[in-house]
Amino acid sequence: MSGTHGTQTTAGPVLGDTPPEATSATGEAGDNAAGIAAVGRVARALMPETGVIADPTQLRTYECDGLAHYRVTPALVVLPETTEQLAAVVRACSEHGVPFVARGSGTGLSGGALPRADGVLLVTSRMRTIREVRRADQRAIVEPGVINLDVTRAATPEGYYYAPDPSSQQICSIGGNLAENSGGAHCLKYGFTSNHVLGTELITPQGDVVQLGGLAPDSPGYDLLGTVVGSEGTLGIATTATVRLVRLPEEVRTLLVGFHTTDDAGAATSAIISAGVLPAAIEMMDALAIEAAEAAVHCNYPDGAGAVLVIELDGASAEVEHEYALVEQFCQQNGSFELRLATDATERALIWRGRKSAFAAVGRISPDYIVQDGVIPRTALPEVLRAIAELSSSSGVRVANVFHAGDGNLHPLVLFDGEKDGASEAAEQVSGAILDLCITHGGAITGEHGVGVDKAAYMPKMFTDDDLDTMQLVRCAFDPGNISNPGKIFPTPRLCGEVPGKRKKAHPLVEAGLADAF
Amino acid sequence: MTTIDLDTARTRLSDACGEVTDATPADAVDGVTAALVARPGSTEETAAVLRAAAAAGLTVVPRGRGTKISWGRPPESADVVLDLSRMGQVLDHAAGDLIVDTQAGALLSDVQETAGSAGQRLALDEPVAGGTVGGMLATNASGPGRVAVGTARDLLIGVTVVRADGVVAKAGGRVVKNVAGYDLGKLVIGSFGTLVVVTQAVFRLHPVPAARRFVSVPFGTPEDASRLVQSVVHAQVVPAAVEVEWRVDGAGTVGVLLEGTPAGVEARTATTRRLLGLGADAVEAAPLGWGVLPWTDEPGSTGLKLTCALSGLAPVLIAARRAAEDAGIALTVRGSGGAGVLYAALGADAPVEAVADVVARTRAVCTEHGGALVVVDGPPAVKAAVDTWGPVPAIDLMRRVKEQFDPERRLAPGRFVGGI
Numbered sequence: 001m002s003g004t005h006g007t008q009t010t011a012g013p014v015l016g017d018t019p020p021e022a023t024s025a026t027g028e029a030g031d032n033a034a035g036i037a038a039v040g041r042v043a044r045a046l047m048p049e050t051g052v053i054a055d056p057t058q059l060r061t062y063e064c065d066g067l068a069h070y071r072v073t074p075a076l077v078v079l080p081e082t083t084e085q086l087a088a089v090v091r092a093c094s095e096h097g098v099p100f101v102a103r104g105s106g107t108g109l110s111g112g113a114l115p116r117a118d119g120v121l122l123v124t125s126r127m128r129t130i131r132e133v134r135r136a137d138q139r140a141i142v143e144p145g146v147i148n149l150d151v152t153r154a155a156t157p158e159g160y161y162y163a164p165d166p167s168s169q170q171i172c173s174i175g176g177n178l179a180e181n182s183g184g185a186h187c188l189k190y191g192f193t194s195n196h197v198l199g200t201e202l203i204t205p206q207g208d209v210v211q212l213g214g215l216a217p218d219s220p221g222y223d224l225l226g227t228v229v230g231s232e233g234t235l236g237i238a239t240t241a242t243v244r245l246v247r248l249p250e251e252v253r254t255l256l257v258g259f260h261t262t263d264d265a266g267a268a269t270s271a272i273i274s275a276g277v278l279p280a281a282i283e284m285m286d287a288l289a290i291e292a293a294e295a296a297v298h299c300n301y302p303d304g305a306g307a308v309l310v311i312e313l314d315g316a317s318a319e320v321e322h323e324y325a326l327v328e329q330f331c332q333q334n335g336s337f338e339l340r341l342a343t344d345a346t347e348r349a350l351i352w353r354g355r356k357s358a359f360a361a362v363g364r365i366s367p368d369y370i371v372q373d374g375v376i377p378r379t380a381l382p383e384v385l386r387a388i389a390e391l392s393s394s395s396g397v398r399v400a401n402v403f404h405a406g407d408g409n410l411h412p413l414v415l416f417d418g419e420k421d422g423a424s425e426a427a428e429q430v431s432g433a434i435l436d437l438c439i440t441h442g443g444a445i446t447g448e449h450g451v452g453v454d455k456a457a458y459m460p461k462m463f464t465d466d467d468l469d470t471m472q473l474v475r476c477a478f479d480p481g482n483i484s485n486p487g488k489i490f491p492t493p494r495l496c497g498e499v500p501g502k503r504k505k506a507h508p509l510v511e512a513g514l515a516d517a518f
Numbered sequence: 519m520t521t522i523d524l525d526t527a528r529t530r531l532s533d534a535c536g537e538v539t540d541a542t543p544a545d546a547v548d549g550v551t552a553a554l555v556a557r558p559g560s561t562e563e564t565a566a567v568l569r570a571a572a573a574a575g576l577t578v579v580p581r582g583r584g585t586k587i588s589w590g591r592p593p594e595s596a597d598v599v600l601d602l603s604r605m606g607q608v609l610d611h612a613a614g615d616l617i618v619d620t621q622a623g624a625l626l627s628d629v630q631e632t633a634g635s636a637g638q639r640l641a642l643d644e645p646v647a648g649g650t651v652g653g654m655l656a657t658n659a660s661g662p663g664r665v666a667v668g669t670a671r672d673l674l675i676g677v678t679v680v681r682a683d684g685v686v687a688k689a690g691g692r693v694v695k696n697v698a699g700y701d702l703g704k705l706v707i708g709s710f711g712t713l714v715v716v717t718q719a720v721f722r723l724h725p726v727p728a729a730r731r732f733v734s735v736p737f738g739t740p741e742d743a744s745r746l747v748q749s750v751v752h753a754q755v756v757p758a759a760v761e762v763e764w765r766v767d768g769a770g771t772v773g774v775l776l777e778g779t780p781a782g783v784e785a786r787t788a789t790t791r792r793l794l795g796l797g798a799d800a801v802e803a804a805p806l807g808w809g810v811l812p813w814t815d816e817p818g819s820t821g822l823k824l825t826c827a828l829s830g831l832a833p834v835l836i837a838a839r840r841a842a843e844d845a846g847i848a849l850t851v852r853g854s855g856g857a858g859v860l861y862a863a864l865g866a867d868a869p870v871e872a873v874a875d876v877v878a879r880t881r882a883v884c885t886e887h888g889g890a891l892v893v894v895d896g897p898p899a900v901k902a903a904v905d906t907w908g909p910v911p912a913i914d915l916m917r918r919v920k921e922q923f924d925p926e927r928r929l930a931p932g933r934f935v936g937g938i
Contacts, residue, residue: 136748136829137858137888159752181697194701195672210912215827215888216858218658218669221910221935222713222919226671226704230697250754270614276637276725316756319782375693379614407695408615444696451698462698463688470679470687471700477918489699496922 025453025487026072027099027118035096036075039120042092043078046085051126053077062121065106065113066168070453074101074115081126083201083209083239090237091207093120099483102237104145104173109371110452112180112232112488119483122237124175130154131240137215138245139198144175144238148182151243160245163190166448167356178238181230183448185281185355186312188406190246192448194229199242202228205235205479214242227474232450233485235478249314252280253324254348257309257331258302258338262286262401265307266381268334269405272311273378275330277323282406283310283355286385289362289400289413290354296361299354302338309405310355358402359413366398366415368424370431373449374438378408387437388412397430409447410438436461451489459491469494522597524553527574531556531598534566545599547579548592549898555599561678561686561717564600568715569684571598572928578682579930580711582623582650586657589895590710591906594932600715602652608632609718616723617675617692622652622716629721638723641667645811652716658708661809662759662775665856667724670707676720677703682924687714694722705919711930712938713923727777730758731787732801732808735794737770740835746772747831747855749793755786760856763807764835766848766865772855773805811861812850813895818866820873820896824851824880826858830887837883838862838876845872858889864896870903877904885909907935 043052053059054076063071080086093100099119106113115121124145131141135158140151148169151162165184166172172182177193178200190196199213213225228235259265265284272279285293285308290301301308311327313320324341331339342348362369376384385401392399400413412434416427435445435458445451445458459468468490476496478484486493524540531538531554541552553576558564571578576597581587583603602623610619613636620629626644629651633639642654643661653659660669667673676690679702689702706716737743743762750760750772759775772794776786791798813821826834835851842849848865862880864873873896881891893906910916913936920927920938932938 134827134829135752137827138751139827181701183695183697187695191668191672192695192697194704195668204915208914210915212912216825216830216884216890217664218708218823218825218859219911220890220892220907221913222709222916223671223704223707224912224915224919226707227700227702230701247752247754247756249756273616274614276728278725316754316778316782316786318785319756319778322779322781375695377612377615377617377693379612404695408693409695442692444691444693444698446698447693447695448697455698459699462691466685467687467689468699470681470685471689471702473922474700474702474705474919477922478915 025456026114027116029073029075029117031118032096032098035098036120038096039089039092039098040076043089046088047078047080051079051081062103062115062123065103065108065111067109067111067452067454070111070114072115072117074121075118076120077123078120079123079126083203086122086237086239087203087207087209089120089122090203090205093483094206094481097481097483099486101485102175102179102233104176105147105171107168107172108176108180108450108452109373110446110450110454112450112452113176114453116486124173127239133158133245134215135160139215139242140245141240141242142174143240144173144178146174148172148174148177155245156248159248161248162196162243163246164193164196167359174241174243175238178229178241179231179233180448180450183409185283185404188282188404189278189280194226196244197225197229197241198244200225200228200238201240202236202238205481205484209239232452232488234475234488236484249316251317251320252312252314252348253320254342254351255311255327256301256340256351257311257336258305259307259309259334259336260305262307262385263382264335265309266385266405268309268331268336269381270378271330271334272327273406275326277326279311279323279327279406280314281310281312282404284308284401284403284405285355285358286401288365288398289358289402292361292365292400293354293358295364297353297357299350301354310351355402359411362400362413362415366417368416368418370414370427372410372412372414372431372434373446374410374435374443375447376408376410376438376441376443378406380441381405381408384410384437384441388434391430391433395426395430397426399430404447407447408443453488456489456491459489522553522574522576527576527597528554530570530574531567534570535563537604541599547596547599548588550592550596552579552596552599554597555601557601557604559604561680564680564715564717565684565686567598567600568680568682572683572926577928577931580652580656580715582653583625583648585646585649586653586659589657590933591901592898592933593930602650602717605717611636613638617694617720618723619692619718619720620651621718622650622655624651625649626651626654633723634726637726639726640673640721641724642670642673643809645809646814651719655707655716655719656709656711662761662854664854664859665760666756666758671704673721674703674707674719675722677706677716678718679706679714679716681714682926682928690720692720710934712920712934713929715929729780729783730775730777730802731783732773732775732803732805733787733790733794733798734771734773734801734805735798737772740832743770743772743835743855744832746794747828750774750790751828751856753789753793755790755793757856760854761808762831762851762853762855762860764851766850773808807852810852812852813861813863815850816863816866818897820864820868820900821894822862822864822877822880823892823894824860824862824884825889826884826887827889828856828858830858830884830889831855833887834860834880834883838880841876841879845876847872847876870899873900874904881908910935
């Protein structure tokens with residue numbers, strides 16, 4: 001598994017020469033060709049010619065998402081324009097036992113939208129209408145292909161915005177965000193997608209259309225919406241999202257603070273949080289990540305910094321004023337040598353550009369790299385950073401650290417040159433060891449990128465068989481046929497027993513007079 | 519109650535758990551007589567009790583301190599009350615990480631006391647005092663503070679549960695940011711004990727604000743109430759709570775809670791008073807009745823939960839008042855106008871048919887505005903005669919979830935939506 005020049009890979013379960021096409025997670029090309037053909041006929045009858053892709057060359061353009069290391073060519077790609085079309089295609093998949101994978105903009109970093117070689121890829125990019133911005137209700141209703149940032153753009157004239165802001169927000173879709181429960185720099189204060197999606201129209205894996213949640217909170221019954229958000233497309237496909245709009249704050253202050261060491265920056269972070277200050281964001285970058293960002297976007301971060309913090313405070317002016325004074329004090333007490341306050345939108349954008357470009361920027365200093373997404377309790381930060389540094393020096397594999405310091409979500413970038421013998425294997429090992437560190441410190445293997453195909457093999461390190469089996473009871477309730485994005489999240493699928501739901505006709509045994517249905 | 523062999527059941531449960539007693543009339547679940555009470559002391563003992571109950575064919579109703587045991591529908595049967603009060607430990611408060619790990623039988627007040635020792639709190643109001651963490655989760659109880667911080671679904675980050683077949687499972691963990699696996703915690707919140715038994719929970723905490731101020735103003739009509747609520751939520755004062763109270767005599771108050779630093783709260787209080795206009799008053803202590811469910815004031819009354827989109831506030835208030843007046847029933851409303859969640863009390867001794875009529879008419883308007891109406895609590899005759907949960911979208915999917923988790927319907931059967 002050698003990395004491609006300039007692409008990112010991650011610690012994956014598929015090592016060695018086994019192509020992903022041959023694993024149970026991705027299916028085998030040519031399987032159930034009759035089923036695929038039948039689904040294709042249904043799709044073509046409903047959609048314009050450009051909405052159904054079966055040409056092998058065109059199909060290949062959909063072979064991966066933002067995690068380009070895994071590639072599988074789908075058997076068929078469908079680009080529906082309406083809920084009805086999408087539901088009809090899903091129904092056809094269900095009838096013919098054809099697996100399907102939903103895809104928004106394809107920016108995911110865990111292979112969550114990796115196609116199935118024996119299945120249909122359902123792309124939502126033609127479902128891009130912002131249906132309503134309801135200022136009086138502080139809600140918007142949008143289609144799944146709508147770009148994250150476009151929700152904010154539509155709401156800003158009303159004084160509102162959409163809070164979850166993954167760094168891909170200029171291109172990622174709300175449907176993808178919903179599937180992955182996406183986070184972002186500002187979720188420290190404002191929470192994740194699951195806190196901001198309050199309703200969805202869902203197409204079940206049987207092709208039924210159901211409404212979960214809506215404009216009002218606390219829908220009676222089980223909180224199926226809460227389970228669907230973050231289920232990585234394994235429980236159905238969202239065709240609308242009712243999202244919370246947040247009032248724009250009276251004031252925003254963005255600071256860039258230089259420290260000599262990550263320990264100092266970590267101590268300042270802890271001091272701020274312990275004092276009861278909840279900034280909108282606290283982001284950290286270490287020296288290597290700063291070097292990469294400088295090379296890529298010339299963000300002009302403080303010279304000689306061993307670490308920088310990007311801190312953003314927002315809210316009512318009087319509160320921000322007070323919090324700013326505290327933050328300044330805690331940074332100075334913990335050895336900061338330079339503190340810059342953005343005085344206008346341009347300066348603020350420059351500070352954020354260094355941080356938001358960090359992943360791509362690492363490509364400037366290393367041909368290949370692996371992005372991790374582990375989470376640790378914030379208090380374990382100094383210890384874990386030291387352990388990562390030791391791993392790096394003992395293995396000779398460079399690691400750049402960029403992370404959401406406020407909530408302990410690490411994005412170590414493990415650098416390597418895939419052209420060199422053994423380099424990718426060494427990087428994989430360091431990357432895996434970092435995840436082990438997160439687990440042993442009471443954390444999680446993924447904070448916002450999702451499990452996908454990439455970390456399914458790590459799930460048993462974090463959860464017992466019984467935990468995973470219990471989660472899959474939900475899967476069995478929604479998708480007993482295991483056709484909705486199969487092979488993601490769970491390393492081993494659970495057999496669901498008898499398939500509930502509609503039967504087209506009587507059970508064969510009943511028909512043959514060999515059994516009775518009660 | 520199902521027909522059970524009490525002696526066999528008692529023996530089997532006693533093997534599973536040290537504390538098993540015969541139930542008394544006080545252990546009845548919303549009027550349904552229980553046979554036995556099991557008090558496990560650990561997750562493992564809870565699992566053993568559930569396995570024993572399954573083997574003996576017994577139904578099980580989980581209970582914390584029983585403060586909300588009459589919410590929802592009465593169960594079809596309650597052979598065993600699974601009392602979690604012996605699992606009352608707050609296990610770990612990691613102040614630096616702002617989390618608390620607690621057994622489900624712990625009192626919410628104990629959790630608050632522990633968190634408070636480090637200037638922190640679990641940012642959830644307790645509408646019924648004296649309850650446990652598990653009871654709060656089972657009923658999805660919340661209060662005025664939900665406007666800023668949300669409800670249990672926004673605070674629960676890890677959960678340990680025991681399934682009806684005795685299998686122990688956990689989901690989530692001890693970190694706030696975590697997308698590994700399905701979020702079973704959300705599925706369990708508000709499930710009224712019908713899915714699994716929660717034995718342990720981890721929550722994120724928030725700092726206790728240094729200052730708080732309540733700004734209140736009287737209102738005349740529902741349209742006025744709506745206008746006042748809208749003026750606050752669209753301003754930039756970041757309210758922690760926006761309450762609406764509409765008393766039985768038609769007098770009303772909009773109350774806004776501001777929390778933060780002393781200087782910040784002072785400035786935002788001034789802004790809020792200007793927004794609310796003439797007669798707006800600011801005080802430091804919570805006004806009388808703040809966050810109290812209106813039906814707890816009057817035993818025998820019927821308690822409703824009304825939800826709607828924020829813009830539906832006035833129509834829902836008007837519909838409820840008109841329906842109550844037509845039926846000749848006293849109505850009190852109190853709730854989170856800024857979140858679209860209102861609680862209402864229909865006076866005690868109201869004729870059942872009249873209550874049913876108010877429920878049906880008000881429910882129609884809540885539904886029209888994107889919400890629902892649930893009869894949370896009430897006299898047995900009322901619960902028997904009205905559709906307490908109302909129509910529920912996606913009920914088929916919910917039944918399938920129940921079927922997977924509890925195929926034999928042992929856990930609190932019949933208490934939840936659609937007879938689940």
